[in-house]
Amino acid sequence: MVIEIKELIFRRRKGFCLRIDKNGDLIVIAPLYATDTDIKSVIQKKANWIIKTREIILQNNQKCRPLNFEPGESIPFLGEYYTISYHNDRNIFVDYERKIFFLPFSDQTTLKRKLMKFYYQKAYELLKEELDKWSNIMGVRYRTLRIKNARRLWGSCGKNASINLNWRLILLPKEIIEHIVIHELSHLVYRNHSKQFKYFASQFSINYAEKEKWLRENSYFLQMFRD
Ligand SMILES: [Zn+2]
Structure with a gap:
């Protein structure tokens, strides 16, 4: 499965940091000298976490609908x-x-x-x-x-x-x-x-x-x- 990166940020740091934003998109903060292979392998390793976290965020977004105060709601x-x-x-x-x-x-x-x-x-x-x-x-x-x-x-x-x-x-x-x-x-x-x-x-x-x-x-x- 291919997991898309929405934003890739390079920073002077040791390890990777993966984040899922409020739209469920993946943001990767990578060390300055990380290669494509490094990035791919981190995402592969964290695939389960990414999918699960994204799912929770998207479900939460869906549940939080505005109220119309209609009978039966x-x-x-x-x-x-x-x-x-x-x-x-x-x-x-x-x-x-x-x-x-x-x-x-x-x-x-x-x-x-x-x-x-x-x-x-x-x-x-x-x-x-x-x-x-x-x-x-x-x-x-x-x-x-x-x-x-x-x-x-x-x-x-x-x-x-x-x-x-x-x-x-x-x-x-x-x-x-x-x-x-x-x-x-x-x-x-x-x-x-x-x-x-x-x-x-x-x-x-x-x-x-x-x-x-x-x-x-x-x-x-x-x-x-x-x-
Ligand atoms: Zn506390």
């Missing part, structure tokens, strides 16, 4: 998909049993605003609860929780023991939310991603590696509700 909430329906009320109502989001009749802009406000509120309630629960279990103290609208991050841990969490976490399954909460709380003990950090975090977040993999493969949730 599905929207994510706590790791499940809910169907959109309408009702004669100004507020959003969620039927958890039947997995239906009842929205008020309104224009798209208003609906989006209302829905995001709803998500935000739910995110704050749940994340606060999870943070309090896990900080007790883990024996670490955080000072403040801020709900963020970050572009790339699910969470971060600032100075003075403040924890920032992305409101889009409310779209993900509960065990992934817990995983992120544990991850950020672990930063209060280890301010890096060292082995010790991972060991500490994985004592509380079971199947740590599996959850990290899930996050990589489902990064499109970070792009939702942006348009």
